[in-house]
Amino acid sequence: MGILLVAGSVAGTVGLVSARDRTVPMYVAKEDISFGEPVDASRLEVVDVRLDGTQEHYLPAGREPAAGTRANTLIRAGELVPLRGLGLDDGTTRKPVAVELEQTLPAAVVPGSRVDVWAAARDRTANAYGRPVILLPSAEVAAVSAVDSGFGGTSGAVVELLVEDDRMADLLAAVANEARVTVVHNPAGPASTGTGS
Structure with missing residues (x-):
């Protein structure tokens, strides 16, 4: 012993x-x-x-x-x-921001593609999440990488988004307050620069 x-x-x-x-x-x-x-x-x-x-x-x-x-x-x-x-x-104020997601991403979400970013605020009193709202419509993806769980599988992804200064505060606040962030592929997103309005 x-x-x-x-x-x-x-x-x-x-x-x-x-x-x-x-x-x-x-x-x-x-x-x-x-x-x-x-x-x-x-x-x-x-x-x-x-x-x-x-x-x-x-x-x-x-x-x-x-x-x-x-x-x-x-x-x-x-x-x-x-x-x-x-x-x-590129004539914009976009900056790359890395966001860690709990979900895996569709194969169509690759650098250069467009996504809609939704966030559901965390309700700590009810141990639940509120109704999702859209934070970034048609944001451009700069990079995508998988998050390894360490047990032979993946547990999510990190997506790097190009975000305008006037949208930055909302996204950073959502992440800082542990909102549930979801990324949805937007194949109809514009090919021009910017994150939408």
């Missing part, structure tokens, strides 16, 4: 240390990128870093910036690339 307890303690300690030492591949700037300059894969490199759960704020390796992406702030050489510091040079 004593041997088993010691073995269990050692295994737990090793697991804790391994979890703390876990790193993720992220993009960093190869050189200084000034405000307004283009940001593409040629100006970035991949490094393994430990972010302790804050990686959703930065550009992960494997998710290259969308065509026409420019820096909205100074990004120093060797610094992680903040998602809030990226925008598009």
Whole structure:
């Protein structure tokens, strides 16, 4: 019994240390990128870093910036690339925002496609969700990636949306308040830039 307890303690300690030492591949700037300059894969490199759960704020390796992406702030050489510091040079104020979803996405939802983004506010008193309302009609998708559950399957997806500044607050508020966000493919969405009105 004593041997088993010691073995269990050692295994737990090793697991804790391994979890703390876990790193993720992220993009960093190869050189200084000034405000307004283009940001593409040629100006970035991949490094393994430990972010302790804050990686959703930065550009992960494997998710290259969308065509026409420019820096909205100074990004120093060797610094992680903040998602809030990226925008598009397309005559709009659109910026890429990553939203984690509980649902898997239809195969038709790919970069360049259009989706309607709905949100149902969480009612903590009733332990339920309210009636969904549309937040972003015909938003353009910049990137899609699956979320691995860690048990041999997927438990959802991360979709990167191009969002106008005047729509940003509503989307961020919904995410911050744990609303249930649902993305619906919109094949009739316009091909022009912008997120609709």
